[in-house]
Amino acid sequence: MTFIKNNSYLLLVIALCITFTFIGTNKIGSEPAFEEIIISEGDTLWGLSVYYSENTPKKQWIQKVMDLNNLSTTNLRIGDDLKMPIIKKVKDENMDIAKLASGDK
Template identity: 35%
Template structure:
C-alpha cells in the first residue's frame, strides 16, 4: 500500500486546510476598503465629520469605524491631524445632487 492509501484521512484533512487557507486569503482581498486621507481643520470634530461624510450611516457607528481605522482611543481630534476615511464616503456630497433634465 502506498502512503496516500494508508493515510487517506490525513491527506483529506491537509487538502481541506489548504482550501480553507486559499479561501481566507482571497476573501480578505475582496473585503479591502479604499481609503482617503482627510486633513483635520480647526473646529472639526468626529461628530461634525460624521454629519458631513457619514451619509445615511448613524453617527455613532461612523465614528466607531473611523476610530478603529485610525487606532484612536478617544473621539478627540485636533487641527493638523490626518484621518483615514473610506473613499466612497468622500464621494457623497448632498449638495451635488442633480435630477434628470437639470442643467449644470
C-alpha cells in the same frame, strides 16, 4: 490542431487579456476604501460625520473612523491626518444618468 498551430499568437493574446483582467479586478477589490483629510481647528468626529457619513448612523460611522485610525478617544489634534471611510453613492449616480438620458433637468 492546425488551427491552434497557425493561430497561436491569437491564443496568446487572449490568454494575456484574461490574465490582466483577473489581476485588474483583484487590484480594484484590494484598494483601501478611505480618503485622508487633515484635521483643522474646530473639527470633531461628530461634525465630520454630518458631512461624510451619508446614510450611515453617526455613531456607527464614528466607530468606523476610530477603528480605521486606531483612535482610543474621539479627541482630534489639529494637523493630524485622519482616514475617512468612503461611502459610494451608486443609486444617485444612476439617477443622474437617467435624467441625462431623458433630457430632464
